Amino acid sequence: MHAHWTVCQLGAREHYSVAAALHASGCLNGLFTDAWIAPETARRLSGLSMGRRLADRYCHDLASAEVGHANFQSILFELGLRLQRRGGWEAIIARNDWFQRRAIKWLTSRPQIRLASESGPSVKSERQPILFAYSYAALSLFRWAKSQGWMTVLGQIDGGFQDERLISQLRAEQNFEDNPWRPAPSQYWDQWHDECKLADRVVVNSNWSQSLVAQSGVAPQKLAVIPLAYSPPPASTAFVRDFAPRFSARRPLKVLFLGQVTVRKGILELLKAAEELLQQPVEFSVVGSHPQLIPEQWSRIPNVRFIGPIPRSETNKWYRNSDIFLFPTHSDGFGLTQLEAQAWKLPVVASRCCGDVIEDGINGRRLDFNSSNAIVEAIEAILEQPHLLRQWSEQSCQTDTYSTNRMSHALSELL
Structure with a gap:
């Protein structure tokens, strides 16, 4: 694999398996995530509820990789949400937007990124940078990447819009209207469709997800089924x-x-x-x-x-x-x-x-x-x-x- 890959990941989804796989093959430029807590730090914080929640925000397979994070800013952001009493979809969308801003700031601060950017968006090569980001927190990142001439890969975490329709119908049938679940606002799905349009490829993890995403209008030639990676204990x-x-x-x-x-x-x-x-x-x-x-x-x-x-x-x-x-x-x-x-x-x-x-x-x-x-x-x-x-x-x-x-x-x- 000749391409240079950068992964931007909000949360610890899949135990950072995509970044770990790319790093193992020598193709990872870097990973940016919201929180990255070294084991010794996690042990010191183990007595706090926050420390226990962050204990899994690390991957030993990436110990030698370049990892950027926003630990302090992430804590401040989450405190701000609580103080402002923002929750539900408002908080989810705000968090996704905040993460992308932090990620772009990190991307533009790295010397190798600046060098790639100087080549301009028209340059193509075997070492053309590739940005991997997960669905619902990728739109601003993909817009930035395209302006730099990068290729983009969207990691689709679920079945997309059709997935929500299925669950919404299920809940209605089971008479669960009194629960706090709410469907995503139209803004959320509009941004997702734009993410899919900007992605050169969309990776789903199962045939089930592929069928749902295709029903939402994503071009079949963009879709690729790649099951999750897993390293057993x-x-x-x-x-x-x-x-x-x-x-x-x-x-x-x-x-x-x-x-x-x-x-x-x-x-x-x-x-x-x-x-x-x-x-x-x-x-x-x-x-x-x-x-x-x-x-x-x-x-x-x-x-x-x-x-x-x-x-x-x-x-x-x-x-x-x-x-x-x-x-x-x-x-x-x-x-x-x-x-x-x-x-x-x-x-x-x-x-x-x-x-x-x-x-x-x-x-x-x-x-x-x-x-x-x-x-x-x-x-x-x-x-x-x-x-x-x-x-x-x-x-x-x-x-x-x-x-x-x-x-x-x-x-x-x-x-």
């Missing part, structure tokens, strides 16, 4: 999973849900299924934040434990101590948690509205329909045939398929 390689020969009230089937506890992620279908399985030896652990209100009729089901949000560093123990990972999402750009579960040889029951990590009957089950009945049927099949878990675990997907080498090669073929 070293300890998972030698991990040996114990399998119960049967399940009972003393040793129930442990079902793990890990992620945002929202309608999008299928939480209502899970809770309805749990209610139907009350007389079966099944225990559900719901790990993650829940910004939406859970209807009272399902909030106190005896076989469901709401654990709440946990640091990323604590997720592995939940994968190790569970029997099955449930991922009943209605729409997901990929679903990295599927790979995390598989790294620990944990079978997965997943919907078809996400990345194609699970092969039905090989390393888990794919739900034909996103419904509580489908979840109940899948779990009852496991209760009746516990040996399936061992079979599926032994066939857990090879995470080499999702390596940084594979991702860097796929990126090299884009332009």
Whole structure:
């Protein structure tokens, strides 16, 4: 790969996998992100709530890379939002705009960027700079990059406008109007369409996302499916999973849900299924934040434990101590948690509205329909045939398929 890539990333999405893949192949000029906290700093701040939230804002694979950040400015910006009582979409759009301004300031301050800019927008070469930025926080960045003669790649994090339409319809059907979720304003989608127009290529992470983005009018020739990259924790390689020969009230089937506890992620279908399985030896652990209100009729089901949000560093123990990972999402750009579960040889029951990590009957089950009945049927099949878990675990997907080498090669073929 001859091109020079720069990545601008708001947040710690995908554990910085795109930047890490490019750095591993020697093609990363630099990464700019809003917060970057070295491990020793994170340890000093661990006693503070803010410190715990920032503990995962670092990637060891990028320890030798050039990384720009706006740590101090980011804290001031977030405090300003709170003082001004700005929230919801107003805060999201303001944060995206703020991040892009900081990123452009960083880009123009770097000597190699100034040298590239002096060549002018008409210069083309094998080492032509390429800017990678994620959807919804890329428009100003792409306008700047185009003025410098750069090529642009948009990392599309979800299914775009059609994705929101799907979730909005779902919520209406499930009568969730009293929750704080609101659709994005038209300004948000207008800017997204402009991002897609300015992008030379649009990278999606699954066939599911590709179909939704294409329905929104993005040119098919711009779209490229590149699954997420994932590096499993070293300890998972030698991990040996114990399998119960049967399940009972003393040793129930442990079902793990890990992620945002929202309608999008299928939480209502899970809770309805749990209610139907009350007389079966099944225990559900719901790990993650829940910004939406859970209807009272399902909030106190005896076989469901709401654990709440946990640091990323604590997720592995939940994968190790569970029997099955449930991922009943209605729409997901990929679903990295599927790979995390598989790294620990944990079978997965997943919907078809996400990345194609699970092969039905090989390393888990794919739900034909996103419904509580489908979840109940899948779990009852496991209760009746516990040996399936061992079979599926032994066939857990090879995470080499999702390596940084594979991702860097796929990126090299884009332009």
